[in-house]
Amino acid sequence: MSKDGRHHFVIVGGGLAGSLLAVYLGRKGYRVDVYEMRDDIRGGNVAGGKSINLALTRRGIDALAHAGLAEQVLASAVPMKGRLIHSESGDTSLQPYGKDDTQLNYSVSRAGLNAELLEAADSHESVTLHFNKKCTGVDLDEPSVTLADTVTGVEVRVEADVIVSADGAFSAVRARMQKLARFNYSQQYLEHGYKELEIPPGVAGEFQIEKNALHIWPRRSYMMIALPNLDGSFTCTLFWPFDGPFSFDNLESEEDVRRFFEEHFADAVPVMPTLTADYLGNPTNPLATICCGPWHYQDKVVLLGDACHAVVPFYGQGMNAAFEDVLVLDACMDKHKSDFGAAFAAYYSERKEHVDVLQRLCVDNFVEMRDHTGSKWFLLRKKTEKMLSKIFPSWYVPLYNMVTHTRIRYVDAVRRARMQKQVCALVAGFLVIAVFLLLFT
Amino acid sequence: MSKDGRHHFVIVGGGLAGSLLAVYLGRKGYRVDVYEMRDDIRGGNVAGGKSINLALTRRGIDALAHAGLAEQVLASAVPMKGRLIHSESGDTSLQPYGKDDTQLNYSVSRAGLNAELLEAADSHESVTLHFNKKCTGVDLDEPSVTLADTVTGVEVRVEADVIVSADGAFSAVRARMQKLARFNYSQQYLEHGYKELEIPPGVAGEFQIEKNALHIWPRRSYMMIALPNLDGSFTCTLFWPFDGPFSFDNLESEEDVRRFFEEHFADAVPVMPTLTADYLGNPTNPLATICCGPWHYQDKVVLLGDACHAVVPFYGQGMNAAFEDVLVLDACMDKHKSDFGAAFAAYYSERKEHVDVLQRLCVDNFVEMRDHTGSKWFLLRKKTEKMLSKIFPSWYVPLYNMVTHTRIRYVDAVRRARMQKQVCALVAGFLVIAVFLLLFT
Known part of the structure; x- marks a missing residue:
């Protein structure tokens, strides 16, 4: 003392x-x-x-x-309103984070x-x-x-x-x-590592892609994300395996890097002028x-x-x-x-x-972000969740929202999400039986 | 080089x-x-x-x-033929390790x-x-x-x-x-620690309890075991929680130690002349x-x-x-x-x-040894296993035998044990249905 x-x-x-x-x-x-x-x-x-x-x-x-x-x-x-998903073809779609603009x-x-x-x-x-x-x-x-x-x-x-x-x-x-x-x-490491890259501000200091979103380029076994900075830039992070046939280990030359990004992140390449230098100069870090x-x-x-x-x-x-x-x-x-x-x-x-x-x-x-955010089923699930939380706002809260927008303790959030899911499955089951009975009796 | x-x-x-x-x-x-x-x-x-x-x-x-x-x-x-179980009342029973004396x-x-x-x-x-x-x-x-x-x-x-x-x-x-x-x-520790104790040879150098067995005193949340030494002695090991209301932490005096052993390991006390000195002198080690x-x-x-x-x-x-x-x-x-x-x-x-x-x-x-070896259900299961391995020696091998008496790799042993269990459950199910049909149709 x-x-x-x-x-x-x-x-x-x-x-x-x-x-x-x-x-x-x-x-x-x-x-x-x-x-x-x-x-x-x-x-x-x-x-x-x-x-x-x-x-x-x-x-x-x-x-x-x-x-x-x-x-x-x-x-x-x-502020970020949601995840902005970039498909391989260059289409984009916004998945909102919360029920409205109070959940950012x-x-x-x-x-x-x-x-x-x-x-x-x-x-x-x-x-x-x-x-x-x-x-x-x-x-x-x-x-x-x-x-x-x-x-x-x-x-x-x-x-x-x-x-x-x-x-x-x-x-x-x-x-x-x-x-x-x-x-x-x-201490447990993922097989994936990460490397930071950059999307700089435009010539007039403007954001070159949507400002108010977390951008995701989901590519199943790997992904890139980008978060906005106040100065108009974005910090991008590529998550990819360290080793193996398709991994950080395999891109060695500027040409390799450019070819990989043009094939898989084509819409990002034009706004990443320092891509190859960033890629080859920045470290690959473990997770x-x-x-x-x-x-x-x-x-x-x-x-x-x-x-x-x-x-x-x-x-x-x-x-x-x-x-x-x-x-x-x-x-x-x-x-x-x-x-x-x-x-x-x-x-x-x-x-x-x-x-x-x-x-x-x-x-x-990680699996959800890289594998599912790009899928139609995932979008349908997200839409169903949103609908349920609008109809039963005090009863149905998606797990993501409990983790991110509340202080419900993590284990309680997971328990409640499981219970919500079971009730929904039960109701869906009853509905199927009811429809079946109506149609065939 | x-x-x-x-x-x-x-x-x-x-x-x-x-x-x-x-x-x-x-x-x-x-x-x-x-x-x-x-x-x-x-x-x-x-x-x-x-x-x-x-x-x-x-x-x-x-x-x-x-x-x-x-x-x-x-x-x-x-050589040890099996587990020799000591109940709280002092009864003993041998659970053989293998199908016969070649599996020791x-x-x-x-x-x-x-x-x-x-x-x-x-x-x-x-x-x-x-x-x-x-x-x-x-x-x-x-x-x-x-x-x-x-x-x-x-x-x-x-x-x-x-x-x-x-x-x-x-x-x-x-x-x-x-x-x-x-x-x-x-690194993951159990809540239990262990302490070594001793059963010395008798006055004529003889083994004071059954020589050819691993002795277990199963007491549900804790247990003592004893393995024979060539000189007629046994090394005993008490496994018990470190802390809590009923634990190593709670026995402090010679009187405490004696009372605890006389209550729970009564048949061992007469052959453990140095019990209190061993208990208070030997360290409690983590697992x-x-x-x-x-x-x-x-x-x-x-x-x-x-x-x-x-x-x-x-x-x-x-x-x-x-x-x-x-x-x-x-x-x-x-x-x-x-x-x-x-x-x-x-x-x-x-x-x-x-x-x-x-x-x-x-x-x-650990759970099996301390909780189950003393139960009637466990004995019935062991007997059923033994019977099955006698009827179908090339097909049914209890998990314990695969781990202990073979070089089947551990994961394959677990897989095979699961498969054996599923087939047995299926057969038992069919038998129950067959008996039901015979009796009520």
């Missing part, structure tokens, strides 16, 4: 989850030090060169609103949002931000962390009352916890699901966001679930006051089952 | 799998160095003080036989078997054994390992053509591979399932046994599956000669699916 009697939190990782938690803890009056491995993103030093974007949905918006930050974040976001997703810049959250954290007198500090050691029992300056190499050891691990999918803190007896841990438990060590260490439940990006829920972690952790700390051990245990017990379900949903949604 | 043109293998870990592989590689004429963290077990320096025992079954026996070692190992093993399991001493395998490896001029050498670093690309002498602390770096990781469930080599992009890994892939890195590193597929002990297949790894790896190396990359890929592809299935079988068999 600090000399002034305030508990001292060290947050490892100043990314989206870590910086939002710093805002929450700062508001509670705790002394908080945030240690981020990269440089201060507010100086425009965006790692990797390109700013990528993310879908912000209800859970994330609520967590931002609780810290008074939702309005300003949404002001610099691009928002495309936000990861770097821009991170900068806003860091700024908000920095405005609390009890919060101090430290950059270029890489966590090289963790003592769970003390608890303390060792931090190396990435510029000078100098190491310092910092003690705290609580270490918060918000250091992402490759968390150093979780790696230490993995060595604890009876710590469950799993992992990370699952572990428990998420805390006594009252000393607690895990948050990707550090304890990294998901694949196909439900757009990674950041939103991490922000919801912050909301739930905050509520548990309110309830249990300074009994951090009880608060962390309650947070783990409240969240674990739900993010486990989310992890499966995210993997399943 | 060595100066004499022979490939050089470094085996990290001189336990059961590592020392058997050293025998195989020594026979092939490769230059082999085995680095074991503990002292030479042949000097009687058994880690942990107590020698524990293991069930040796068909797969393990075949792998030993291929190296000409089966006879000598079986000569110092105790064997209780072997881990330390004794390990010593025999090390001796066999040491007899090859091209195999060198090194003890008290702990692996502290791994370079996958070189490939090389850093080894620290556990007595002097001096570190040396050893290069090789191939590093074999036979360093068990907490493998240092696998921990390094886990950091590779796209390496799948999972983990470890799953990963791929099992090799190019043609440079390959994983074996517990290092890539540690299982919980309830099917008695951990050592046997590790020995079968050695058999399969050996066959793949025969087929692909010095193309180690192809040999390791073939070995992984051949084994992975099967040990994945084994891992589920082992967890499921």
Whole structure:
């Protein structure tokens, strides 16, 4: 505890989850030090060169609103009304995200949002931000962390009352916890990787394809998507297997790349002037699901966001679930006051089952996006769902809407969707029998 | 490659799998160095003080036989005819393991078997054994390992053509591979732990309970088992949850321990004179399932046994599956000669699916042993199985027998058991209908 009697939190990782938690803890009056491995993103030093974007949905918006930050974040976001599907022939069709324009997703810049959250954290007198500090050691029992300056190499050891691990999918803190007896841990990679590409703004700064949509080029075993940025550009992501006869492994020359895109994404090629350079220059990254438990060590260490439940990006829920972690952790700390051990245990017990379900949903949604969004049956199902939710608005809510536009917990959403489906199947069965009886008796 | 043109293998870990592989590689004429963290077990320096025992079954026996070692190992093993069930009232009943006395399991001493395998490896001029050498670093690309002498602390770096990781469930080599992009890994612990206890020989050196059996005290949510040792003693293992209202966590005093055993394992207490001292002195150990892939890195590193597929002990297949790894790896190396990359890929592809299935079988068999072996329905099922396998010996083989007494691959065994079950259910259904028709028409 600090000399002034305030508990001292060290947050490892100043990314989206870590910086939002710093805002929450700062508001509670705790002394908080945030240690981020990269440089201060507010100086425009965006790692990797390109700013990528993310879908912000209800859970994330609520967590931002609780810290008074939702309005300003949404002001610099691009609303997306639905999925805009690009068929191989170049036809496009919009599949709305929600029942009406109140149910939108928002495309936000990861770097821009991170900068806003860091700024908000920095405005609390009890919060101090430290950059270029890489966590090289963790003592769970003390608890303390060792931090190396990435510029000078100098190491310092910092003690705290609580270490918060918000250091992402490759968390150093979780790696230490993995060595604890009876710590469950799993990392599972998809066969697919992803590569980011770009559609720049037009000559007058205009959006070259529909601004207010998430674009999908579904091609069954693979797909490309594009999310709009505020400056008129789109960040495209190609999801494709790493290896095999038809994979990232097979395109080597500019000619290979151009031929592949002209064959499968013909309508995108004219708006992607830097395609071959982007393709050959940008890395192919892996996609992992990370699952572990428990998420805390006594009252000393607690895990948050990707550090304890990294998901694949196909439900757009990674950041939103991490922000919801912050909301739930905050509520548990309110309830249990300074009994951090009880608060962390309650947070783990409240969240674990739900993010486990989310992890499966995210993997399943990849199949939906790449295989089904292009099919007529899928469109018919979506239309039936929309009709049902209009006729029975309080009873029928499609699973996607529960996940994206509500804070119904993931496992409850899946249960309710299953129940809705069973009732519909039953009713459909009765209707078929009734029609049969009317016609043949 | 060595100066004499022979490939050089470094085996990290001189336990059961590592020392058997050293025998195989020594026979092939490769230059082999085995680095074991503990002292030479042949000097009687058994880690942990107590020698524990293991069930040796068909797969393990075949792998030993291929190296000409089966006879000598079986000569110092105790044959077990079946499971001897101890009910709470003290009644006992034998459930045979196989169709007759040709289908036995064997209780072997881990330390004794390990010593025999090390001796066999040491007899090859091209195999060198090194003890008290702990692996502290791994370079996958070189490939090389850093080894620290556990007595002097001096570190040396050893290069090789191939590093074999036979360093068990907490493998240092696998921990390094886990950091590779796209390496799948999972460690899952049971809620139960285990504690070893002892039934010593009688005053005249005799076995105090039935010698030729694996004893089980099934108590639904927990159980104790005992395997015979050659010296007339039995090693008992209590499997019980770590925490909760009825768990290891709850017995603290000698009085607690005595009361618990007298209530639940009354017939064992008289033959366990050191019970309370053993219980309070011996550690409670966790039970983990470890799953990963791929099992090799190019043609440079390959994983074996517990290092890539540690299982919980309830099917008695951990050592046997590790020995079968050695058999399969050996066959793949025969087929692909010095193309180690192809040999390791073939070995992984051949084994992975099967040990994945084994891992589920082992967890499921815990439920069978502790919950079902004591029930009348289970006995009836076992008797029906035995009858079917006598009437249709070439068609009906119980799953347990396929896993334990054959080398049918685990996934094929499970598939065949499912098919047998479906046919039996179908036949039973027809019989019920036939009887119904005969009686009521």
